[in-house]
Amino acid sequence: MRFLITGGAGFLGSHLTDAMLGQGHEVTILDVASDLKVRHQLGNPQFRYVRDSILNREILEGLISWCDVVYHLAAVVGVEHYVGDPYQVLNVNVNGIQAVLQVAFKAQKKVVFSSTSEVYGKSSVVPFREEGDRVLGSTKIDRWCYSTSKAVGEHFCFAFHKLGLPVVVIRYFNVYGPRLDQMDVGRVITIFLGQVLRGEPVTVVGDGKQTRCFTYVDDAIRATVSAGLKEEAVGEIINIGSDEEICIKDLAAVMVRLSGSRSSLTFVPQEAVYGKSYEDIRRRVPDIRRMREILDVSPQVKLEEGLRRTIDWFRSPS
Numbered sequence: 001m002r003f004l005i006t007g008g009a010g011f012l013g014s015h016l017t018d019a020m021l022g023q024g025h026e027v028t029i030l031d032v033a034s035d036l037k038v039r040h041q042l043g044n045p046q047f048r049y050v051r052d053s054i055l056n057r058e059i060l061e062g063l064i065s066w067c068d069v070v071y072h073l074a075a076v077v078g079v080e081h082y083v084g085d086p087y088q089v090l091n092v093n094v095n096g097i098q099a100v101l102q103v104a105f106k107a108q109k110k111v112v113f114s115s116t117s118e119v120y121g122k123s124s125v126v127p128f129r130e131e132g133d134r135v136l137g138s139t140k141i142d143r144w145c146y147s148t149s150k151a152v153g154e155h156f157c158f159a160f161h162k163l164g165l166p167v168v169v170i171r172y173f174n175v176y177g178p179r180l181d182q183m184d185v186g187r188v189i190t191i192f193l194g195q196v197l198r199g200e201p202v203t204v205v206g207d208g209k210q211t212r213c214f215t216y217v218d219d220a221i222r223a224t225v226s227a228g229l230k231e232e233a234v235g236e237i238i239n240i241g242s243d244e245e246i247c248i249k250d251l252a253a254v255m256v257r258l259s260g261s262r263s264s265l266t267f268v269p270q271e272a273v274y275g276k277s278y279e280d281i282r283r284r285v286p287d288i289r290r291m292r293e294i295l296d297v298s299p300q301v302k303l304e305e306g307l308r309r310t311i312d313w314f315r316s317p318s
């Protein structure tokens with residue numbers, strides 16, 4: 001089969017590319033980023049990298065008519081963007097999925113949309129079930145723009161589904177692994193990694209009691225592949241995650257221990273990092289019954305094992 005993966009040069013997109021090529025499929029990726037994370041595939045005749053924006057309609061039309069299924073992963077991601085550049089988050093995320101769906105609808109191609117656990121916002125009803133309520137703060141608080149942009153994307157998906165387009169919405173929960181972000185930037189694991197590997201104090205934001213369920217990339221990718229191939233997934237929202245819950249200060253301590261670092265933990269007030277209006281989410285736990293039942297995928301890599309692999313990779317990237 002032929003797959004178009006938007007955002008294919010990013011963390012998840014590059015792993016999805018490897019998985020699809022590994023299964024003998026053809027893959028084209030559309031991304032504005034450098035080829036750093038897909039460089040190892042550049043000589044593969046089944047692989048093509050188109051370096052352009054998803055907002056380039058002409059390119060998008062050509063690529064969607066070529067493929068069988070579109071995986072739409074391109075997005076502006078990361079807390080620093082939600083609070084620092086909300087315009088880009090809204091522009092790329094909302095207009096990107098809309099463009100993909102419009103073109104896919106004309107060509108009648110299936111779309112898998114990568115949404116996020118952020119959609120649930122600060123709901124306290126854990127575990128988060130796909131049909132559960134979304135609880136968000138004021139639109140004056142920039143951090144909600146990413147959650148909102150993805151929720152709008154989901155609404156667009158179901159509007160097109162009503163018109164007859166096959167769509168699948170997947171919501172990722174804190175996926176990590178090799179090729180995540182650069183050390184020291186991006187998401188919590190890469191920020192901690194830089195500090196841990198240099199033996200510097202690990203800066204835990206807030207009291208560190210907020211919890212997350214981290215998903216190892218291989219598990220997330222098996223579920224993603226399945227979402228694009230299983231007929232039963234069409235028209236559904238499916239959480240992709242693990243139910244192994246850990247609080248952030250324990251995550252920091254585990255990373256220090258696994259890497260044999262001498263780092264200590266230090267706590268910094270949330271306002272100092274993300275500004276006064278930032279609101280954190282206290283517990284984030286997915287209900288993964290649909291992932292198990294519809295996608296036939298269960299998380300297999302325990303957090304300590306996944307962290308060990310991730311630390312090893314960042315020590316000597318390959």
Ligand SMILES: NC(=O)c1ccc[n+]([C@@H]2O[C@H](COP(=O)([O-])OP(=O)(O)OC[C@H]3O[C@@H](n4cnc5c(N)ncnc54)[C@H](O)[C@@H]3O)[C@@H](O)[C@H]2O)c1
Pocket residue numbers: 006007008009010011012013030031032033052053054055072073074075076077092114115116117171172173174175176
């Ligand atoms: N990794 C996670 O834990 C996680 C959690 C929830 C949701 N997601 C979603 O999964 C998808 C992939 O996330 P990721 O972790 O790989 O992030 P990532 O930032 O590594 O990948 C996103 C990619 O989109 C590309 N992109 C941005 N603007 C673009 C544009 N205008 N045109 C083309 N490409 C553009 C970026 O260059 C990047 O390569 C995103 O949609 C994200 O919202 C990821």
